[in-house]
Amino acid sequence: MCLSGFGSNCVRASSSTILFLLLLVQVCVCSTRAQSETSSSAPDIVAIIPDRSTAYPNGLHNGLLSSVRRYNVSLEIREIGDFNSEKSLLVLQEAIDSEVQPRIYCIWPVDIPSRQLMKELHDAHGVPIIQLNQLPSEESAWEWDHLLGYAGPSDALRASNAGLMMIDSLIEERGLSNPKVVALGYPGSYGGYHLSIAAFRQSIEDSSIEITHDLPLDWGNQPAYEAMIHLMDELKTTGQEIHGVYAMDDNILIGAYEALNDRGRLDGEDAVTLVGTVCNGHRDILGQGKQYGTTIQSPFLEAELAVDSAIEYLSTGNLTTIIRFTPNPIATTDTWETMLVEFLGEAYVADRLCTWTLQHERTNGLKNIEDADDPCEYVDCLFTPEALFLVGYVVAAINYALCVLGLALLYMYRKKKVVSIAQPFFLTLILVGALVDTTSIIFMSRDNLGYSKQNLDRSCMAWTWLLGMGQMMTTTTLVAKMARVKAVIGIGERAAIRRTIVTVRDVSGFIVGGLVLDAIVLTVWAVQDPFHWTISVVSRDFEGTILQARGECSSNGENFWVYPVVLILLHLAVLIYGNILAWQTRKFHQISDSRMVAVSLFNSIQLLMVAVIMLSLSGDSVAISYVVRASYAFLNNAGVILLIVGPILYKCMVGKGNVMPNIHDVASRAVGSRDSIEESRTYISGFAIPTSSGIGQGSSRAFNPISETEVDLFGQSEGNGLSSNTASNFGMPGSKPGIPESAQESKSSRVDFTGTIDNSVNRSQSTSQ
Known part of the structure; x- marks a missing residue:
């Protein structure tokens, strides 16, 4: 209604109201349509x-x-x-x-x-x-x-069918009286696990089958693989046996199959029987007879059953049957190919219903070395060829033969003068050290193909001690031998007017000290970071499965390299010091063997350096590593035996055991001038101090004779004189003219290679010719 006078304004107000109402209606219609579309987008x-x-x-x-x-x-x-x-x-x-x-x-x-x-x-x-x-x-x-x-599916039905198959296989066909079975299942939190294990137990309770292990596992087949590895290691320790494995589905069974196949437990009279369900594994395992049987279970039929029940409810608002099962019939290695399954009025070929793969492809493997007592039973391990171990035993036997022969000949020729002057005690120690060192080859020649881990751990510890202590005994013995020669000869100092005794005990500190130092390092190593047998990974695939591994002696600590480096440096220092002593006594090599000692020690240095370099470059090759270590032990000891002990025994064998070097020529070359011989003349023990018989022009030196038999094992004389014949046998002159009268008091040195040196002042007794 409009009042008079307000006509135009009233018309505008009515138009605005109508427009607002139209907009409100439009909004309501859109909202209703949106709600309708949203409601209709929800799936059935x-x-x-x-x-x-x-x-x-x-x-x-x-x-x-x-x-x-x-x-x-x-x-x-x-x-x-x-x-x-x-x-x-x-x-x-x-x-x-x-x-x-x-x-x-x-x-x-x-x-x-x-x-x-x-x-x-x-x-x-x-x-x-x-x-x-x-x-x-x-x-x-x-x-x-x-x-x-x-x-x-019915978990209880398929598990019960699995129990029936286990009875048929183990008792009816194989005739086992009390077979042991392992059950591998779903996770414990999964409802199907409890239904399945209860039904399987009930199915076999009237038989003699015993379930020794009931293992709920994580999903997949890798957990089953790892579980079987641990189980077989446990059974190996306890001595128990298993005859069958039941898996709650074939996917789980694949893991058990691969673990058992790696251990060779699926062939022969003691083969483990495999029974699964669900037919979701690898068909060729069943076809080849490695798996006894399974149950047919189809996810396609399960989906059809679920949709059929849903449609019934959506159509009628109710279900006539609340619980509906898909079929789970038994299929064995003999029946699966021709088997038919009827369901909801249709017939299906069993093979087409299953979700198995046609061919088995390995899907599992060892992920961690620690998961198995012997990883090489499951992965490809790099082993040292048996032929190389045989060669190692042969070279060890060669060194043993040389050592035993050397000890026997030393005893046989113990009274020969060349043996006496070469210090038999030291020669014996050299041979004993070589025997100890060579024995390390025996303990190196072992791996986990024929020995348990405990034996290999002991072998790793043994060969390091034998190699280290044996070489140290040999090397320090040579050092002590040279040190004794140096002390007897008096190199580096002029002969003093005193009597000096240098016994074996005086220089045994080199041997004992070297062995003690070696033992300390080896003991600390054994306590702090034991050297033991370990399996290390060489390569893995993209999923982290170990493809290749190798067994070796090693330590697990971060600073494992410290101990062998300390031992190498210690042995190298002893070898260098021994070479220095050999060089200092080089002018007396005819009586000290310093030349051959130097060659032997230098040979050991070269072998040590080459062995260290070769080992560092050997990489993952256990064969090269073994060859280097065994060759070092063999060549080093064979070199010492043949260079030090061999020449001495050879002289005895060819009849030159009592032929001594010309001592005065040796001394003359050592002092550089024959004019100084009278002040620093050197004599082998057993030679009496010469007395002058008429000093002056035309005078000569005279010697009191002793018999040759009076020179004992170490060259020590029990007599007071020496005959001219005996003196000439040792290359010593019977007289020397031209000694002035002023030299009536002459200084002489009496050297005994048992260690006695006599630098006393002797007065000459003049006698006229």
């Missing part, structure tokens, strides 16, 4: 199941998609990963929080927490749920409060 069926990463869930995906096409319904699949518990809880929680709900859920729960969230989902929205694959057990009867029904 939502399936919450594992993803396609494994064969069985992949078949379930295909079956669901194929089945819904026969009906005018919509389907949405929400994946929870590869039986991933965290992903399952996340997807279920998102469903609980969502306002958009389907008409019905089909859910495969992967664990008990997932089942609890399924209850919350039903309580929150009241949407009916059909549970797939996992039938509630007696312990989880509370699930029926929120479940509409169940569609899937």
Whole structure:
């Protein structure tokens, strides 16, 4: 209504009101349409199941998609990963929080927490749920409060069928009286585990079969592989035996198959019988008879059954049968090829229903060296060829023969003068050291093909001690020998007017000290970071599975290299010092063997340096490492024997054991002038001090004779004189003219290679010719 006078304004007000009303109606229509579209976008069926990463869930995906096409319904699949518990809880929680709900859920729960969230989902929205694959057990009867029904396999039926197959194989066919069986199952939190193990036990309870181990495992076949490794190591220790393995599905059985096959336990009279279920493993294992049997279980039929139940509910609002099972018939290595399965009025070839792969391809392996007592039973290990070990035994035998022969000849020729002057005690120690050192080759020639780890640990410790202590004994003995010669001859100092005794005990400190130092380092090494047998990884594949490994003696500490380096430097220092002593006594090599000692020690230095370099370059080759170590032990000891002991014994063998060098010529060359011989003349022990007989022009030196038999083992004389014949045998002159009278007091030195040096002042007794 408009008042007079307000006509134009009234018209404008009415137009604005009409426009506002039209806009309000439009908004309401759009909102209603949006709500209608949102409501209509909710699927009829939502399936919450594992993803396609494994064969069985992949078949379930295909079956669901194929089945819904026969009906005018919509389907949405929400994946929870590869039986991933965290992903399952996340997807279920998102469903609980969502306002958009389907008409019905089909859910495969992967664990008990997932089942609890399924209850919350039903309580929150009241949407009916059909549970797939996992039938509630007696312990989880509370699930029926929120479940509409169940569609899937019967865990109890297939486990019971597995028990029947185990009885047929172990008792009926193999005739075992009390067979032992291992059960490998799903995770303990998975409902199917408890149903399956209970049904399997019930199936075999009237037989003599005993379940020795019942092992719930993580998903997949790698846990089964590792479990069987640990189990076989345990059985090897306890001496027990197993005759069969039952796996709750064939995918688990693959891990057990590969572990047993690595150990050679699937062939022969003592072969382990394998029984699985679900037919989701490798078909050729069943076809070749390595697996006795399985049960036919099809995810495609399971999906058809679930969709059929869902359609029945959506059509009628009710289910005539709450629990519906797919078939799980027995299929053995003899029946699987021609077997047919009837379901929902259709006949299916069993082979097409299974989710197995046609050919077996290795999928499992050792991931960690520590998982097995002997990893080389499961992976390809690099071993030293047996032929090389045989060569090692041969060269060790050669050194043993040289040492034993040398000791026997030393005893036989112990009274020969060349043996006496060469100091038999030291020669014996050299041979003993070579024997000890050579024995290390025996303990090097071992690996885990023929010895237990405990024996190999002891062998690793043994050969390091034998090699180190044996070489140190040999080297320090040579050093002590040269040190004694140097002390007797008096190099570096003029002969003093005193009597000096240099015994074996005086220079034994070199030997004892070297052995003690070696023992200290080896003991600290053994206590702090023991040298033991270890298996180290050489290569892995892209999944971390070990492809190749090698066994060797090693230490585990970060600073493991310190101990061998200290030993090498210590031995090198002793070798260098021995060379210095040999060089200092070089002018007396005819009586001290310094030349051959120098050659032997220098040879040892070269061998040590070459061995260290070769070992550092050997890499992963255990064969090269063994050859270097064994060659070093053999060549070093053979060199010492042949260079030091060999020449002396050879002289005795050819009849020159009592032929002595010309001592005055040696002394003359040592002092550089024959004019100084009278002040520093050197005599072998057993020679009496010469007395002058007429000093002056035409006078000559006279010697008191002793018999040759009076020179003892070490060249020490018990007589007072020496005959001219005996003196000439030793290359000593019987007289020397031209001694002036002023030299009536002459200084002489009496040297005994047992260690006695007599630098006393002797007065000459003049006698006229």
